[in-house]
Amino acid sequence: MHTEFADVADHDVTTITCVCGNTVSSGGLIQANAQGIPIHGGAGTPVPAALAEWPEDEDLYTLCPSCGRVYRDTVIEETGTAPVAFRVDVTDRPVAEAIRAHWELNT
Numbered sequence: 001m002h003t004e005f006a007d008v009a010d011h012d013v014t015t016i017t018c019v020c021g022n023t024v025s026s027g028g029l030i031q032a033n034a035q036g037i038p039i040h041g042g043a044g045t046p047v048p049a050a051l052a053e054w055p056e057d058e059d060l061y062t063l064c065p066s067c068g069r070v071y072r073d074t075v076i077e078e079t080g081t082a083p084v085a086f087r088v089d090v091t092d093r094p095v096a097e098a099i100r101a102h103w104e105l106n107t
Contacts, residue, residue, distance in 0.1 A: 006071060006082035013062055013073045016082055020067040030102055032063040036070045036088035038098040040105075050094065050101035065090055065099045 009015040017023050030038045033052045039060075040051040047053050060073040068090040076082045088095045 004069070004084040006069070006084070008076055008080065008082040011077050011080045013071070013076050016062060016071060016076070018064040018067065018069055019084065020064060020069065022064050022066040027064075027066050028103075030063045030065055030099065031073075032061045032070060034059055034061060036061065036063055036068070036086065037095055038063060038102040048101050048105060050097040051105075052098065061085065063088070063095075063099075068095070 004019045006019055007015075007017040014024050016029055018029065022029065031041060032038050033055050035052070037052040039054050040047040041054060043054075062071045062073060062076075064070070068088045069084045070086050070088060071082050072085045075085070090096060090099060
């Protein structure tokens with residue numbers, strides 16, 4: 001099977017250009033957990049319904065909410081490459097609900 005790679009600059013997860021063309025500044029990319037569910041980054045505040053808690057092990061991923069591709073942050077930071085780790089269905093629960101909750105909190 002062919003591994004897909006996103007473009008990334010200087011080992012920096014905030015510079016990912018997803019395989020589908022989405023970026024942090026265009027359609028937005030979202031921090032997620034190892035299941036691809038968007039996480040709540042607000043330290044010391046309750047986790048809103050639908051969002052996952054910040055992972056205790058700090059194992060962070062980046063989700064493209066447009067296509068469902070998920071990238072593992074540590075791989076990007078260590079290697080400077082952004083292989084697709086896995087894909088999720090962004091139209092189905094629980095991922096779709098978490099994406100909506102994320103955007104509601106960040107608008």
